[in-house]
Amino acid sequence: MTAPATTSSVTDDDAEAPARTAVDDPFDKDVLPTPPGATGALLRSLLAPMRARVALTSLLLLLQQAAVQAGPLLVAYAIDRAVPAFRADDHGPLVAVGVGYLLCALVSGGLQYAFLITSARVNQDALLDLRGRIFRHAQALSLDFHERYTSGRLISRSTTDVESLRELLSEGLQELVTVILSFLYISAMLLWLDLGLGAVAVASFVPLYLLVRIYQRRAGQVFRARSTAIAAVIVKFVETMNGIRPVRAFRREAVNDADFGVLNRRHERINGDALLEMARYVTGSRLVANTAVAVIVLWGATRVADGSLALGVLAAAVLYLRRLYDPIDRLAMFLNSYQSAAASLEKIAGLLAQTPSVPEPSAPRELPARESELPGREVVFDGVSFGYRTGGEILPRFDLTLPAGQTVAVVGSTGAGKSTLAKLLARFYDPSGGRVLLDGVDLRELAVPELRRGVVMVTQEAFLFSGTVAENIAIGRPDASREEIERAAKAIGAHEFISALPDGYDTDVRKRGGRISAGQRQLVAFARALLADPAVLILDEATSSLDVPGERAVQAAMATVLKGRTAVVIAHRLSTVEIADRVLVMEHGRIVEDGSPAALIAGTGRFAELHRAWRDSLA
Numbered sequence: 001m002t003a004p005a006t007t008s009s010v011t012d013d014d015a016e017a018p019a020r021t022a023v024d025d026p027f028d029k030d031v032l033p034t035p036p037g038a039t040g041a042l043l044r045s046l047l048a049p050m051r052a053r054v055a056l057t058s059l060l061l062l063l064q065q066a067a068v069q070a071g072p073l074l075v076a077y078a079i080d081r082a083v084p085a086f087r088a089d090d091h092g093p094l095v096a097v098g099v100g101y102l103l104c105a106l107v108s109g110g111l112q113y114a115f116l117i118t119s120a121r122v123n124q125d126a127l128l129d130l131r132g133r134i135f136r137h138a139q140a141l142s143l144d145f146h147e148r149y150t151s152g153r154l155i156s157r158s159t160t161d162v163e164s165l166r167e168l169l170s171e172g173l174q175e176l177v178t179v180i181l182s183f184l185y186i187s188a189m190l191l192w193l194d195l196g197l198g199a200v201a202v203a204s205f206v207p208l209y210l211l212v213r214i215y216q217r218r219a220g221q222v223f224r225a226r227s228t229a230i231a232a233v234i235v236k237f238v239e240t241m242n243g244i245r246p247v248r249a250f251r252r253e254a255v256n257d258a259d260f261g262v263l264n265r266r267h268e269r270i271n272g273d274a275l276l277e278m279a280r281y282v283t284g285s286r287l288v289a290n291t292a293v294a295v296i297v298l299w300g301a302t303r304v305a306d307g308s309l310a311l312g313v314l315a316a317a318v319l320y321l322r323r324l325y326d327p328i329d330r331l332a333m334f335l336n337s338y339q340s341a342a343a344s345l346e347k348i349a350g351l352l353a354q355t356p357s358v359p360e361p362s363a364p365r366e367l368p369a370r371e372s373e374l375p376g377r378e379v380v381f382d383g384v385s386f387g388y389r390t391g392g393e394i395l396p397r398f399d400l401t402l403p404a405g406q407t408v409a410v411v412g413s414t415g416a417g418k419s420t421l422a423k424l425l426a427r428f429y430d431p432s433g434g435r436v437l438l439d440g441v442d443l444r445e446l447a448v449p450e451l452r453r454g455v456v457m458v459t460q461e462a463f464l465f466s467g468t469v470a471e472n473i474a475i476g477r478p479d480a481s482r483e484e485i486e487r488a489a490k491a492i493g494a495h496e497f498i499s500a501l502p503d504g505y506d507t508d509v510r511k512r513g514g515r516i517s518a519g520q521r522q523l524v525a526f527a528r529a530l531l532a533d534p535a536v537l538i539l540d541e542a543t544s545s546l547d548v549p550g551e552r553a554v555q556a557a558m559a560t561v562l563k564g565r566t567a568v569v570i571a572h573r574l575s576t577v578e579i580a581d582r583v584l585v586m587e588h589g590r591i592v593e594d595g596s597p598a599a600l601i602a603g604t605g606r607f608a609e610l611h612r613a614w615r616d617s618l619a
């Protein structure tokens with residue numbers, strides 16, 4: 001069960017979270033413990049809106065079983081009454097039995113049809129609801145959740161886990177109810193037909209019940225393991241394909257093949273274990289059932305011989321027993337789907353029980369009206385400190401005020417905490433201590449649309465969604481007209497290359513010919529930000545993926561984007577810093593220098609040193 005230690009050490013340049021091993025996935029249990037009772041509550045809440053239809057399907061099943069189980073009774077009547085009557089030239093009873101049998105078949109068929117239709121609707125609605133809930137919930141959860149819970153896990157939740165619930169609802173529950181009902185009906189019938197034979201049948205329930213319990217316990221473990229195993233297969237698959245570029249770059253294919261093989265075979269082996277348990281159970285239950293039938297046939301036959309039992313009653317009893325033991329295999333099927341579904345539902349419930357660590361405000365506030373002559377808004381970090389959940393403190397307590405309209409460049413060595421500072425300002429995370437204020441309003445109290453309009457962060461990834469270039473630019477303002485979109489693109493200097501694409505602004509960015517380079521993606525992201533027109537704009541390392549001419553184009557574009565707002569620019573290149581009013585130098589989470597570029601260059605600090613080195617390299 002162990003995997004090579006090298007498993008999934010691939011990282012992608014735009015995947016910030018460390019990749020973790022997918023083998024023996026204790027992750028769900030460790031990170032998302034399912035609160036007690038959450039699983040049952042989830043199932044109830046899924047079925048609650050359909051209570052009437054659930055009741056209707058149960059009623060249909062009840063009636064259908066009654067019609068089905070009337071069969072052997074009619075056979076007993078035929079043998080003991082109708083055939084002797086027929087011999088005495090009274091044809092009525094036999095005809096009645098024939099018609100009755102046919103009617104029962106018709107009624108049970110019709111009811112079965114109605115049941116299948118109604119129950120299918122109930123299931124479809126429940127699953128539709130569940131998939132929607134998983135998507136909405138996952139999307140609403142905060143970034144720190146997504147950094148821990150990989151997309152492979154989310155995919156596995158909304159595919160295989162929902163699927164196993166579907167199996168339970170569409171087949172399993174029907175099996176269970178059918179089995180219980182037929183046990184009740186048939187036991188009652190047998191006892192009524194003949195107390196002795198009935199008692200033998202009922203006595204056989206005891207070993208059967210024990211078998212079911214044993215199976216349930218063993219299979220429960222196996223199915224839980226199987227559900228984890230298939231999730232691990234999917235997680236590995238998705239992680240590998242997400243990181244396909246570094247996989248190629250570092251020739252990880254062979255290692256990945258081996259890792260995937262381990263996971264795939266583990267799933268297969270557990271599946272084999274499940275089948276073995278099932279085979280044992282079916283064999284055991286058949287043995288009990290056939291023993292009971294043998295006892296009843298032997299004992300019943302001697303009683304028929306000495307005249308204390310009617311032949312028809314014995315025939316009916318044997319027919320009933322066949323029907324009684326048939327559903328036992330199906331009970332195992334039910335237990336299978338129940339175990340799988342329970343394991344899946346538990347994981348889904350764990351996911352749905354997660355609350356966003358960056359919650360929406362309960363009493364949202366608006367930003368104060370913007371004074372027209374003041375561009376941008378004031379940002380204040382008031383006694384802020386911050387650490388990611390997984391580690392220690394990244395930003396020790398600090399205060400910082402960015403006046404409205406100021407362009408601030410943040411520089412510092414890698415890992416200094418620049419992006420972390422920016423993410424706090426964009427409220428991707430909430431500070432551990434202190435407050436981040438936008439024009440005096442705590443970001444945590446700010447209404448979500450206000451926050452979205454107020455602060456926009458452009459990251460290095462410059463992610464493009466499937467859709468056209470125009471749609472991608474308009475993401476920050478979906479109601480923008482084509483003229484506004486083009487104006488934004490022109491201002492940024494992206495119009496030329498967009499016009500050269502096969503369908504211009506209507507080119508689908510995910511289709512052939514629509515592929516655009518990293519620098520062009522960056523320009524699209526700038527146009528997007530310009531169109532969104534936020535009061536505060538954050539650019540994180542926005543130029544790092546560009547070549548020198550590209551950087552010049554972006555530099556010009558940047559000046560356009562930054563005008564008229566408060567801006568925070570994080571850049572490794574000092575050329576970018578020249579357009580700033582103020583420079584912050586960060587080291588180990590602290591702001592160690594703060595001043596105008598000219599003042600810092602004139603000084604003797606770290607920035608002056610960096611700047612001198614940079615100027616020398618240009619000369």
Ligand SMILES: Nc1ncnc2c1ncn2[C@@H]1O[C@H](COP(=O)(O)OP(=O)(O)OP(=O)(O)O)[C@@H](O)[C@H]1O
Pocket residue numbers: 016017147388389390391394412413414415416417418419420421
């Ligand atoms: N999601 C995260 N979870 C845990 N720790 C993180 C996370 N993101 C960053 N860190 C840690 O926080 C510290 C600061 O990271 P940050 O991304 O803010 O640095 P940075 O100054 O932007 O660096 P760079 O210039 O390389 O982008 C680093 O030590 C990093 O390991």
Ligand SMILES: [Mg+2]
Pocket residue numbers: 418419420540541
């Ligand atoms: Mg960074």
